[in-house]
Structures are given as structure tokens and as C-alpha cells.
Amino acid sequence: MTLTVRPARPADADALGRMGGALMRQHHDFDSQRFMLTEDVESGYRWWLAKEMKAREAVVLVAERDGEVVGYVYGRVEERDWNALRDRCGGFHDIWVDESARGSGAGRLLAEALVRRFTELGVPRVILMTAAKNEGAQKFFARLGWRPTMVEMTRETPGSGSL
Numbered sequence: 666m667t668l669t670v671r672p673a674r675p676a677d678a679d680a681l682g683r684m685g686g687a688l689m690r691q692h693h694d695f696d697s698q699r700f701m702l703t704e705d706v707e708s709g710y711r712w713w714l715a716k717e718m719k720a721r722e723a724v725v726l727v728a729e730r731d732g733e734v735v736g737y738v739y740g741r742v743e744e745r746d747w748n749a750l751r752d753r754c755g756g757f758h759d760i761w762v763d764e765s766a767r768g769s770g771a772g773r774l775l776a777e778a779l780v781r782r783f784t785e786l787g788v789p790r791v792i793l794m795t796a797a798k799n800e801g802a803q804k805f806f807a808r809l810g811w812r813p814t815m816v817e818m819t820r821e822t823p824g825s826g827s828l
């Protein structure tokens with residue numbers, strides 16, 4: 666089995682839509698109020714990542730196992746944000762590895778490739794968020810050297826129909 670990582674290409678759009686859609690569904694299942702689920706999950710994500718792929722500040726990479734796309738990672742350079750109290754950084758937004766390919770190092774390859782690309786883009790650190798319930802991902806990121814730095818909290822407003 667050979668695992669490789671390369672920049673995403675327009676021809677990867679269907680695979681990216683499938684994997685991004687799975688990531689969106691996973692998060693919606695964690696907390697259906699906080700994490701949106703659009704009607705067009707796969708085609709929506711396909712559109713979004715195909716657009717991001719062309720952006721200068723964005724990085725979209727895919728992992729291939731024996732020539733078949735089995736994972737992706739997506740991030741984008743974020744400028745200084747006074748609300749978030751953080752300087753320019755690499756924003757690590759998505760990572761997905763198909764279940765059949767997990768536990769073989771594909772996630773690590775993707776994450777390290779994203780960090781290398783961010784290093785080339787001149788950012789001093791890479792920041793990410795994981796869902797509070799996603800303990801597997803938190804262990805994965807900790808294993809790769811990320812430390813916990815923020816806790817997001819959510820409350821619906823009165824009248825939103827969600828209380």
C-alpha cells in the first residue's frame with residue numbers, strides 16, 4: 666500500500682464533496698443546533714472546496730492510497746483577528762480520512778503536509794478547532810503536537826425555536 670499526498674485538482678471535486686459532506690454530517694450528529702446541515706451537503710461542499718482550491722491563501726491537499734483519493738485536508742491563511750486575540754496564522758479547518766484508510770498514517774501525512782505548506786506561506790503557527798465531542802480527533806491532534814487553547818460554548822437565543 667502506497668500513501669501519497671498532493672495538492673487537490675479540479676478532478677478531485679467529487680471526492681472532496683463526498684468527504685466534506687461526511688465531515689459535515691459527522692459534526693451535525695455531534696450537535697445538530699451548532700453544526701449546520703445544508704440540503705445540498707455533498708454538492709455544497711464540492712462547490713466550496715473547488716472554490717477554495719483556487720484561492721491563493723487556501724491550501725487543499727488530498728491523500729491517495731494506491732492512486733485512489735482516501736482523504737483530504739483544508740486550511741487557509743488567516744490575518745490578524747482582534748476578536749479572536751490571535752495574530753496571522755494558518756487556520757486548519759478540515760481533515761478527513763475514509764474509514765477504510767484510518768490508522769495507517771494518512772491523517773498524519775495530510776496534517777504534516779498542511780503545516781509544511783503553511784510554513785512556506787510564512788505563518789508562525791497553525792490553529793484549529795475540534796468539536797467538543799470529537800475526542801478521537803483531539804487525541805490525534807495532541808499526538809501531532811497541538812495543545813488545547815480555546816473552548817467554544819454555544820447557547821441558542823430565546824425565540825429561535827431551539828429552546
Ligand SMILES: CC(C)(COP(=O)(O)OP(=O)(O)OC[C@H]1O[C@@H](n2cnc3c(N)ncnc32)[C@H](O)[C@@H]1OP(=O)(O)O)[C@@H](O)C(=O)NCCC(=O)NCCS
Pocket residue numbers: 688691758759760761762763766767768769770771772773774795796799800801802804805806808
Ligand atoms: C482524525 C483522523 C483524520 C485521523 O486519521 P488517521 O489516518 O486515522 O490518523 P493516523 O493513522 O495518521 O494517526 C496519527 C496518530 O494519531 C493517533 N490517532 C489517530 N486517531 C486516533 C484516535 N481516534 N484516538 C487516539 N489516537 C488516534 C494514531 O494512533 C497515531 O499515533 P502514533 O503516531 O502514535 O501511531 C480520522 O480519524 C478521521 O478522518 N476522522 C473523522 C474526521 C474528523 O474527525 N476530523 C477532525 C475534525 S476536522
